[in-house]
Amino acid sequence: MTTSEPFPVSAKRRDPGQVLLSAARWRWYEWLAWLAALAFFFLVPTRLALLTEIVTLGLLALSIDLVLGYAGIVTLGQGAFFGLGAYARASRPNGAAAVFL
Numbered sequence: 063m064t065t066s067e068p069f070p071v072s073a074k075r076r077d078p079g080q081v082l083l084s085a086a087r088w089r090w091y092e093w094l095a096w097l098a099a100l101a102f103f104f105l106v107p108t109r110l111a112l113l114t115e116i117v118t119l120g121l122l123a124l125s126i127d128l129v130l131g132y133a134g135i136v137t138l139g140q141g142a143f144f145g146l147g148a149y150a151r152a153s154r155p156n157g158a159a160a161v162f163l
Contacts, residue, residue, distance in 0.1 A: 102113060122144055129137050 069122075099113075101150075103110070122140060125140050129135065
């Protein structure tokens with residue numbers, strides 16, 4: 063049985079755009095996480111420094127995890143810029159204006 067089509071006619075093909083759109087929809091637990099973060103912002107404004115530090119370290123860990131997981135390489139760029147930012151923040155007094163490097 064030779065046909066010019068690589069797949070049988072009965073095999074249904076899905077549009078790649080529709081596959082991506084269905085995978086990009088938010089699920090209920092994703093909405094819940096964002097609502098909890100927003101509620102934390104308004105309900106506990108005295109702990110925003112802690113929330114900022116948690117988000118910053120989480121983004122650093124996520125970026126390193128992505129680079130190690132997908133590329134399999136160890137990069138020191140993120141650590142260097144993270145350390146430079148920490149040094150710049152710690153080297154100025156609390157009331158000083160921000161210095162852009």
